[in-house]
Amino acid sequence: MTPPQPIEPLLSLFILFVAAKLGEELFERLGQPALIGQIIAGFIVGPGLLRWVSPSPTISFMAEVGIIFLLFETGLKTQPEDVLEHGYISMAVGFFGVITPLAAGWAFAHAIGENAITARFVGTLLVATSIGITAKILSDFGAAQTAFGRVILGAAVLDDILGLLALSMLSSFSEAQSHWANLLLTVVFVSLFFIAVLFLRRTALPRIRGRLGRMRAAAPQWSFALVILLGFSAMSAYIGLAAIIGSFLAGMFVSESRELAEALSERAGAVSSFVVPFFLANIGLRLSPAVLTNAHALLLIAALTGIAAVTKLVACGLSALPLGRRSALLVGLGMIPRGEVGIVVADQSLRIAAIPASYYSIGIAMAALTSMLGPLLLRLVLRPQRPARPESGASAPAAYRDAKGQA
């Protein structure tokens, strides 16, 4: 009997989803960050251990939708004013958090005898903090509304942009083409994009809202939010940025009032519960077992993970000192996780002949390990303090409970 739909994808999605949810539950019970449980769950059911699920285009696609909605949800909860409140600190954290690991990664690869292009690649690999993982951590810790949370998010958005500029330079060196015009164009577009988000939402949006209210199609406000999400994401990808930067801006754009942001967050949360586990589990799924049993590769992973953690911790922590020593430490730790842009950079390496193939899996492993290391270290600092004195803004336990109070 011919199955009317391909069996593999649905069964794989089911196994991966159940594993991710079990991992989340287990880590919540152990008092550990839930996202680590989901990454490890992906590794366990994947080629690394049980081999029940293999990386596939379907899973990658669900993971992409997952990160788009994760960033959209984060944007919904972020008012641009909040990001700008500590704008100079965010910019300093973002900027020094980019050049320090870039330089350190390049110097390290150079020192161990890699060629010039590989050295540039290793530096680029270490540049960008994961907005997705960071957003998930801040939401899990109930810290998205705190001063250090806002600095981290602002800096993470900035360093994703810088990271993608660094990637475009890596590609231009390797392809021996000049991309400086494109680069300039990108910077101009990004600036216009931000200006649109900041100003149009106060002027054009209220008028659009009135018209939406008179629409007869189902759920007009939510549909409008989805149109903006898809449009900003597509535009962002089109001008050479990661789509997720557009997703984040879309979330900020459509949430011009707190009430609206809450109503939209609830709907976005329903989608996120479905798609975000695939994003997290997919990271674990892509860890190659072959690389994990190779001593040289393991050493490289350990070294790069160490460099990735220390450079962000020092550069970002020092830049955030105006917030106070404890918040500066939290910013430094919160900036450690690498993720989507690191994975994009690793993917890119497969197309550049001069870079050894093993660096792909090494890059993915570094991203996964820093994504676990960041929240583990954060937990050490945050936990003892949480019940006693929550950070500014909404009290941490309340926000924590709120994020979980759905259904």
Add this chain to the structure above:
Amino acid sequence: MTPPQPIEPLLSLFILFVAAKLGEELFERLGQPALIGQIIAGFIVGPGLLRWVSPSPTISFMAEVGIIFLLFETGLKTQPEDVLEHGYISMAVGFFGVITPLAAGWAFAHAIGENAITARFVGTLLVATSIGITAKILSDFGAAQTAFGRVILGAAVLDDILGLLALSMLSSFSEAQSHWANLLLTVVFVSLFFIAVLFLRRTALPRIRGRLGRMRAAAPQWSFALVILLGFSAMSAYIGLAAIIGSFLAGMFVSESRELAEALSERAGAVSSFVVPFFLANIGLRLSPAVLTNAHALLLIAALTGIAAVTKLVACGLSALPLGRRSALLVGLGMIPRGEVGIVVADQSLRIAAIPASYYSIGIAMAALTSMLGPLLLRLVLRPQRPARPESGASAPAAYRDAKGQA
């Protein structure tokens, strides 16, 4: 500059989503069924007219997720008791609604001189009413809770199953393999599946609910519903049925109380608003312009659409006469739309050498046209009556408003 994500898919998804929403809005304003506006919107931006968007694996995948959530949402709103209330009528409508178009399609193809396998294929093509389109129509008309609505849904589930059995026989004839054992196995599995849905939900589910309440992972009830959705859909595809039959059963399974069904429906609705437009627009997108300009093919499409409409109208209408003449007419009209199973059958034809290639597009066109014809005719019967006397159950305008009252 290397774009970090493929541009095409996101831009296509954006254009298709905006077009579908505009089509929905326009048809709502014209007082016409919104789903037709979305199908036509897909045709307009697709290869048929503007060529802005082409059918792609990404869009097909989103369309598949769309129909899975559409059926899940429909299942959530359907209590098994409601379907069983008119169980014998549903079974009669389903059964006679299958054999009549099967015989008529076969006889027609035979009469115009097609070979034996093509004749069987044409019959199979006409068998299955689209649960997806039907569910959307019933929800758009606020008629999901009416007697005729329940009969239609029950019959549509049954004839999808019978349609897929017919397809498996078509394949077995063409592949010259005996699939009777598989067929028997399928029937046994489907029966067990139904029994599980009907009985476990009253016995095992309440105990599971208690445990879910003590879970620490986010949104446990919604996550559990998603696990059931993915699990049932995967199982359904595995035993050779369409995944969507499992999606529908999953919705019925997890909604053991009205309050729970409402809370879950709201979350499912947030996902549906995002994914269902892709399912509808994709139908229009797949209409081949080449076939639509070929006179012979157009004649065949017209003839098959006519046979498809008349056979369901007569066979299902007569079977539903115990409900009264007006409801019987509504059942007959509501059963006209062909959709997902018809498309699956058309897909299958590409793998059978004996069937002319043009039948693929002819099949898709027939499905699209009957999907538009059904609701257009229904509207003629339903509209004059709607404000004056709504069908039994929730009043139609209230249910209608409710479905649109989101966001």
